[in-house]
Amino acid sequence: MRSYGEAAARPLQTPAPATARKQSDLAALARLLPYLWRYKWRVSAALIFMVAAKVANVGVPVLLKTLVDRMTPHTSGGQLAVQAAVVVPVALLLGYALLRLSTSLFTELRELVFAKATEGASRSISLEVFGHLHRMSLRFHLERQTGGMTRDIERGTRGVQSLVSYSLYSIIPTFIEVALVLTLMAVKFDVWFAVITAAALAVYIVFTVSFTEYRTKFRRQMNELDSHAHSRAVDSLLNYETVKYFNNEAFEAARYDESLERYRRAAVKSQTTLSLLNGGQQFIIAVALVGMLWRATEGVAAGRMTLGDLVMVNAFMIQLYIPLGFLGVIYREIKQSLTDLDRMFGLLEQSREVQDQPGATALRVPAEGAGVVFDAVDFAYHPSRPILQGVSFEIPPGRTVAVVGPSGSGKSTLARLLYRFYDVDAGHIRIAGQELREVTQDSVRQAIGIVPQDTVLFNDSIGYNIAYGRPGASQAEVEEAARAARIHGFIAALPQGYDTPVGERGLKLSGGEKQRVAIARTLLKNPPILIFDEATSALDSANERAIQAELHSAAAGKTALVIAHRLSTIADAHQILVMEAGRIVERGHHTELLALNGVYARMWALQQSHEGA
Template identity: 45%
Template sequence: MIQAMLQYIWPKDDKSVRDRVKLAVSLLVGAKVLSVTVPFIFKYAVDYLNAGAALNMDTAPQTAATIATSLLLGYGIARASAAGFNELRNAVFAKVAQHSIRKIAKNVFLHLHNLDLAFHLQRQTGALSKTIDRGSRGINFVLSAMVFNVVPTIFELALVSSILGIKCGAAFAGISLGCVGIYAVYTLTVTQWRTKFRIYMNQAENEAGNKAIDSLINYETVKYFNNEKFEADRYDGVLKKYEDASLKTSSSLALLNFGQNAIFSAALSGIMILAANEIVKGNMTVGDLVMVNGLLFQLSIPLGFLGSVYREVRQALIDMQTMFTLMTMDSAVKSNSNAPYLHVDAKSSTIKFENVSFEYGPGKEILRNLNLTIKPGKKTAIVGGSGSGKSTLVRLLYRFYEPTRGRIYIGDQDIREVDIESLRKSISIVPQDSVLFHDTIKYNLHYGDLRASEEDIIQAAKMAEIHDSIVTWPNGYETQVGERGLKLSGGEKQRVAIARAILKNSPILIFDEATSSLDSITEYNILKALRNATHGRTSICIAHRLSTIMDADEIFVLENGKVSEQGSHFTLLQNPNSLYWKLWNTQNHSQERMQSRSL
């Protein structure tokens, strides 16, 4: 993960980012140098005042005051400058960090969209959202820590220990190095132990977020069955897990902080006692005592960073681990390198399934050596019982999945060998379950073709028989449809999906139960509009209601993963033993019984 992030803070193709990093590091060096000079300036001021008092400063009071004031002013300026350099460094690096976060977040988002359907059918939206949110927050801290804390802290520890050893003796350097060593070992050991509590906390937070979002998305179902209290209790149970893990995290943090302070306080007391003994012996001055104290406190700053940075970096890396694991996942369905562009027109849109077999998992075979040919420019219908593989054919054609065996051709090109983006541009799909974005009706219609004009949008809406309804709404095309389009009826959502498919203007149109949520009159009008929209194009209609595909040029009947019958509507009805005849007869008798009951 660290190696991946270094590519963002030191990109080969962006000189301005590298220049900002160089400037930030220069400001860091300047701040460290100024910080180390502060105890020395204070030492000289104390020594001068102490020496002046011993020599009776009445001889030159103004001179002594001037020198002492200058030294103390220098002390203040050095402290302020060090702080100013640090803040300026943070301001300079902020753009690098935020730019990196933006690029990483965008790449993760794009990568998720590029993963195959199998991943998205298994994902948990709430947990995934939490993962990305925490990972993005952790990036900023880890980036800053790598550049400004880890290496500079080691440098400052070495510098302060060396100065103590040279100026004051090996015993002083030994205490400072011993303090650093014990402090580091204690911090790393306790932090490693605490890590598991953070992992439990993240898992509980993921679970809580997922349950909350899943319950809110299914708000109507909860209401239908009066299960509000049940949902609240489930949510509270997960929050209890989060509470327990959070308490353990907080308690172990208190233990870590107390131990760090105890180690540093013991080292500070020891080194101050050493300095006091040296002053009594006449080997050191009071100013040296102040300098040692200042340097050791200077040492406490990076030591504090060592503990907090390591702790926070560990936690941030845990938070980021799942997000970066997502980036390592590879889609099972993707274009080959240098794959040719798929060119499809009215004459070359023949679709062939040759010996296609497919299974969603071991022992769950859906298609078995299926063969069928869909002629260009014709309306083809695919019917069959539930689980016969009708919708699976669409998913394979759109390359949401790859066949277990066999090949699929459009024209003379194997769809596995062509550019996947060009393949999907060639196909418009109206799904059975039409889900809309939480935006305006215009936005959802425009999504079919982002380059389409407003006139094109209105024309597509008219063809889908929804324009007349939209103009009667108070906000017209600016009406908000709600999350997943819940403010619209099932029929309205389906007509929006049909309009989007018309607007996409692809040579191949697929309708997967496209009129299942419509009343008979609207269905008739839409079917009439779809005949105009599909004129000269290859269209595939998957249907349970056989009345919607009576005008199909050819109908394929699927049974047990294979084509059991094919022909026109009237041809298939000639055989009373055929599955199509049975389906047609069953539906008609069901409608007759319903009508007689209503009468």
């Protein structure tokens, strides 16, 4: 048997081939473009400002060359030379300052205009992913690690901003400037200046891209290990009570440290290769600069070029190679942003197990109430383990049907299927005569209210959690629901009243208090169909009897499905179903089932003897 450490140290998935990654990058980019194109006028304006900024930037060395040439000492004398030495430099200096200002101005205008497009695209994608995740089936969420999934969404959202920022603000402007400089140098000087510059740029880009591709796997591994460590940390902290129950703080720390150590090793590899990349880039830049300046110096010595030309060539090289010095980082970040986007878009591509049929209509609930019918229902969470087998029963409008049986018999699965968290494998479920798969999920869930056995609350106030049953309800309605659930007195006695925070998952409240909040929430919703899944299991006997009366009152005139363990709480149900191994083995009223002297009678006798003891 493998130890926990061996299980945790399983190898990560093999990285996808380069061709597949390129296709994935292109697919992610193609998915992003429609979100940006919604702001096409802003995109167009930003591109115009970007080109204007680069034209102004290229003009700065040209004006600097003219300024140096004008200031170069010459032999001509007289008053005209004195005026040229004073007036011309002043005009050139003003022009130089104006070009510098224009470069910054157009750059800021570009960012100002495009900010709305970037933030708008990030917001639209994040909202779409968030909504899609809420529409996913329960199975998807049970099989996913929430910490890793939220990390993917966070990085994907940030990836939109990084991708736009680096491509529009760094890569594209740099290549525009390169094209302008190469054209200017080829026209003004001999072609060798353009050849040296172009060759150096080509070698630089090929080296940077190929080496960055090589080290991308280390970066990807870092992200996977980061998500893995984050998921472990979140899972451990969410279950901190369990950790303390079993005195496993050191064990959890060791598991987390193991994840951090694996992340550290990947980070060291990533940093080592980054240092090699930066060193190679600087070497290529240094060789190119030496070649260009040697060519320019020779031209000045031969009289083919002026001192201003030498200054201009040097200024051009500095302007080009400073942004190119970050090309490796930028390319890596763009690749990483595309990877993060792909992972987030991958969440959008997850198919929904439970979907509304085309043309599905809203559930229509008659004024007299909604009956529920299970007709020969088969269901299994996994094909090898059937849960329900041929289950058939009916809950007439305004009636209460209770389901009892041992753990694992399929009682809670009935509630999940009624909510349509899953679709049945065979058979039919109908509400008010309408097949569940032919109506919209939203309308079905709007018609049902549930008090679950395991109550989980939002990390907000008590008032917020009760009002969640019907957002927009007034404070008076919230308090009325709390009174019906026998929790208003407790809340009113708290220093902050209904504004009292309940903590993560409601852990600041006791189990009984959480369950009464859940009851109040469902009573506030006031739906035509109610499900009570062990609704009073966390309450003491006195409160159970009091709330049981409130639940009976709330269920009056409504269709109710009660899943119970304590048989005394459902003795007055209109019908009781006894389940074993996914089948209904007995059904009838309390007295009828006792008279059968079967499974229900044995369960009743056993519980009565325990209570008597």
